[in-house]
Amino acid sequence: MLIDTHAHLYSEEFDPDRNEMIERSIRNGITKMILPNIDEDSVNGMLCLSDQYPNNCFPMIGIHPTSVTTAYKSQITQVEKWLSKRKFTGIGEIGIDLYWDKTYQKEQEDAFRIQLKIAKSEKLPVVIHVRDSFTEVFRIVDEEQNGQLKGVFHCFSGDAIDARKVFGLGFHIGIGGVVTFKNTNLREVLKETGLEYVVLETDAPYLAPVPYRGKRNESSYLTLIAARVSEATGLSEEEVARITTENAERLFGI
Ligand code: NI
DSSP states (O other), rough: OEEEEOOOOOOOOGGTTTTHHHHHHHTTTTTEEEOOOTTTHHHHHHHHHHHSTTEEEEEEEEEOEEEEEEEEHHHHHHHHHHHHHHHOOOOEEEEEOOOSOOOTTHHHHHHHHHHHHHHHTTTTOEEHHHEEOOHHHHHHHHHHHHOOOEEEETTOOOHHHHHHHHHHTTOOOEOOOGGGGGSOOOHHHHHHSSSSTTEOOBTTSOOOOOOOOTTTOOGGGGGHHHHHHHHHHHHHHHHHHHHHHHHHHHTTOO
């Protein structure tokens, strides 16, 4: 059994075959899938799917950094409204993305910080999107960490030094399809750090692992990611599944 800790299964890429795709994933042993929200437009599809598969699909709530606008305060008010209405598995995905656009850097940083504070008051884990922003994200999490914050640096892409910084903050790293790519240092990083603070994820429909690189990703491909992690660490696939599943269950309370 494996847990996909990051999958946008409500995306329109899955409109033609969403139910078959989810059932295929469950048959392949990926029995739990955590759904990160993007913004106000993705909430309804995400919640429909969670209601349809209450034992398999677990929703999070939050505003993705690339969706943050100057109206971020009212965007976050909506997040708080949702939190008062139903149960969510975490706050996500949130973070800072300076790769596409730096226009709203100030707003992104403030929105990120406010959502970290919400996570603390709700006692929920956070899932953090970091792109060209490790320094900024690290500084803000460090400032907000009062011993209560926990979560995942999703789609981790740093080196072993960065990984240790993440662990030092009390956080986990999320490992996905990139670990199967030819040009990546992630396998060396995992060999060095082990799996004590690692969870697995697909980021479906994006970042499909080899041999599906460039195609649509789905949760059932998590087995390909786990196999590569097993090779990199020298642990059996059963051990990889056991350790990463326990980490995800403990972290997200599922
Ligand atoms: Ni994502």
